[in-house]
Amino acid sequence: MKKLINDPEHVVAESVEGFGWAHSDIVEVRLDPLLVLRRGGAVAGKVGLVSGGGAGHEPLHAGFVGVGMLDAAVPGAVFTSPTPDQILPGLTAADSGSGVLAIVKNYTGDVLNFETAVELAEDEGVSVAVVVVDDDVAVKDSLYTAGRRGVAGTVAVEKIAGAAAERGDDLASVAAIAARVNANVRSMGVALTACTVPHVGRPSFDLPDDEVEIGIGIHGEPGRHRIPAASADVITGMLLDPVLEDLEVARGENVLLFVNGMGGTPQSELYVVYRQAHRLLEERGIIVARSLVGNYVTSLEMQGASVTVLRLDDELTELWDAPVHTAALRW
Amino acid sequence: MKKLINDPEHVVAESVEGFGWAHSDIVEVRLDPLLVLRRGGAVAGKVGLVSGGGAGHEPLHAGFVGVGMLDAAVPGAVFTSPTPDQILPGLTAADSGSGVLAIVKNYTGDVLNFETAVELAEDEGVSVAVVVVDDDVAVKDSLYTAGRRGVAGTVAVEKIAGAAAERGDDLASVAAIAARVNANVRSMGVALTACTVPHVGRPSFDLPDDEVEIGIGIHGEPGRHRIPAASADVITGMLLDPVLEDLEVARGENVLLFVNGMGGTPQSELYVVYRQAHRLLEERGIIVARSLVGNYVTSLEMQGASVTVLRLDDELTELWDAPVHTAALRW
Numbered sequence: 001m002k003k004l005i006n007d008p009e010h011v012v013a014e015s016v017e018g019f020g021w022a023h024s025d026i027v028e029v030r031l032d033p034l035l036v037l038r039r040g041g042a043v044a045g046k047v048g049l050v051s052g053g054g055a056g057h058e059p060l061h062a063g064f065v066g067v068g069m070l071d072a073a074v075p076g077a078v079f080t081s082p083t084p085d086q087i088l089p090g091l092t093a094a095d096s097g098s099g100v101l102a103i104v105k106n107y108t109g110d111v112l113n114f115e116t117a118v119e120l121a122e123d124e125g126v127s128v129a130v131v132v133v134d135d136d137v138a139v140k141d142s143l144y145t146a147g148r149r150g151v152a153g154t155v156a157v158e159k160i161a162g163a164a165a166e167r168g169d170d171l172a173s174v175a176a177i178a179a180r181v182n183a184n185v186r187s188m189g190v191a192l193t194a195c196t197v198p199h200v201g202r203p204s205f206d207l208p209d210d211e212v213e214i215g216i217g218i219h220g221e222p223g224r225h226r227i228p229a230a231s232a233d234v235i236t237g238m239l240l241d242p243v244l245e246d247l248e249v250a251r252g253e254n255v256l257l258f259v260n261g262m263g264g265t266p267q268s269e270l271y272v273v274y275r276q277a278h279r280l281l282e283e284r285g286i287i288v289a290r291s292l293v294g295n296y297v298t299s300l301e302m303q304g305a306s307v308t309v310l311r312l313d314d315e316l317t318e319l320w321d322a323p324v325h326t327a328a329l330r331w
Numbered sequence: 332m333k334k335l336i337n338d339p340e341h342v343v344a345e346s347v348e349g350f351g352w353a354h355s356d357i358v359e360v361r362l363d364p365l366l367v368l369r370r371g372g373a374v375a376g377k378v379g380l381v382s383g384g385g386a387g388h389e390p391l392h393a394g395f396v397g398v399g400m401l402d403a404a405v406p407g408a409v410f411t412s413p414t415p416d417q418i419l420p421g422l423t424a425a426d427s428g429s430g431v432l433a434i435v436k437n438y439t440g441d442v443l444n445f446e447t448a449v450e451l452a453e454d455e456g457v458s459v460a461v462v463v464v465d466d467d468v469a470v471k472d473s474l475y476t477a478g479r480r481g482v483a484g485t486v487a488v489e490k491i492a493g494a495a496a497e498r499g500d501d502l503a504s505v506a507a508i509a510a511r512v513n514a515n516v517r518s519m520g521v522a523l524t525a526c527t528v529p530h531v532g533r534p535s536f537d538l539p540d541d542e543v544e545i546g547i548g549i550h551g552e553p554g555r556h557r558i559p560a561a562s563a564d565v566i567t568g569m570l571l572d573p574v575l576e577d578l579e580v581a582r583g584e585n586v587l588l589f590v591n592g593m594g595g596t597p598q599s600e601l602y603v604v605y606r607q608a609h610r611l612l613e614e615r616g617i618i619v620a621r622s623l624v625g626n627y628v629t630s631l632e633m634q635g636a637s638v639t640v641l642r643l644d645d646e647l648t649e650l651w652d653a654p655v656h657t658a659a660l661r662w
Contacts, residue, residue: 004636005562005600006562006563006603011599012599014603015600015603015606016602018605018607021606021619022622023622192333192334193333210333212333231337263598264594264595265632266387266632267626268346268631272335272342274349274350275345275349275352276349291354293349293350298597298598304335331661
């Protein structure tokens, strides 16, 4: 294992500390427990947005803290849920009195720990709504999940719910918007290589030199099947087809097309995937109204990509377009 | 070799075509010869900025085309200079009558091909100034270079010269600003792994599992020396020290600190490097006034990073802060 780290036990804290120094105009970092907060704290009259989960998926979630998106991100150890004790101060710090929406990816540990933290926060008088993101169509139930996994669609939930909170929607409305995004977003990914968790020191799984894993999870959980390495165009079709089938997008509908890199994929390859996904959507008469391409929900240095489609209506489009000022997403 | 590509011969064109579709609000892509142009074409009264070079370093340069940065980018084949015939239409398309600044990384092929294209453009009545970027302190002369190589500092040259052009500076002034940035920026990189050029199909060099290459070039050219894999903090010091020594930054001066990923490095590791570089600069009394962290000048899927320091004065800071709207840099 070769990594640009010091002690594997301290990699998350050191990385988040560096992140805080690099983006001190946007965030404030607390080290004990580890938290990334929107600079200036909770905004009066605004619903707070909190997300979190295991580290190793950067820029998710800390990279999405800032104006128009999250108020707090809670990073756990690599691929490990943050504890309730760590989530709780994230929830309270994000509350200005207007309540907090917790955005949780659907993994058993995350769901349980957030549930416990939410109970504790409510005991302290914070109103909390929860949305569980489960956009991955690859598998139903998996190594760490009951039901579908939450993957790259989380970015859309955080961006759009963040814009709704920023314009002044109340907690019930922000939660409803987040649920609407989750209901209309689907993803599926592929891995070309495994990744290595620092404190484990060996690749999470074995993938032969001539095979790829279709439907991979963002922690390297098994997908649907392994196939001999194929062309980008063939693989893109194998990712997009189940997404569209599950989402039942109709001809003439507008979508956001999001091609996400798993961390170790050259950007040029992501655009080759984007090109084919865009072509396949156009062939079906689906309108690619918005797009996003890049490393947003990663699995350390894994090579691979995922394709996410979000069905857009006018309101979701307007909220997607609303200004955002975070380390990883800015317009 | 596993890559998300189709035919290795078409990967650059397909990727650039996908890039153009994903960012059609910012750029226009021409496929023959391959060119990425600022949407809407040359801006009346504004000096045009053109850069280019081998593909495989994305988002450089196409990701920096747009308001406040480049007017045209000319991508060659992977790690191969674009031809004069391809550069020429980039230069003419970027000219609104106010002249064009060509920003060229210091590699023999790029310098020669741009020189030829500049002569041809001048024959057609376009005034062209050239700045050659050579910020890499690792080696003097190398596999593809007489003198120092141009690496991540190119981003600073393109951003700051782009802002000078956008505010209406004339060609001589924009060229002088670009030269001033180049005179005040230095970089050095490290590779943990090699990358594989698609049409070659095998890694560019061999790097044992327990060694890293200090001073690597962005095409995998040899650096200064190989060392046994060390901690991020040790490696960061080995990159930063020669940069500061060469740049002769004094206590109390302001700098931009830029930690660049080579393409396959997890973002969390880049922030571990950033943290240590920031600490080392502060220890020397140097003020980190601005920062940038991410994959901006890559080498396909190479794992590694580079550290760039730019000495800032008030004008360079103001131009760095000026609005930019490109696919890869936006504020």
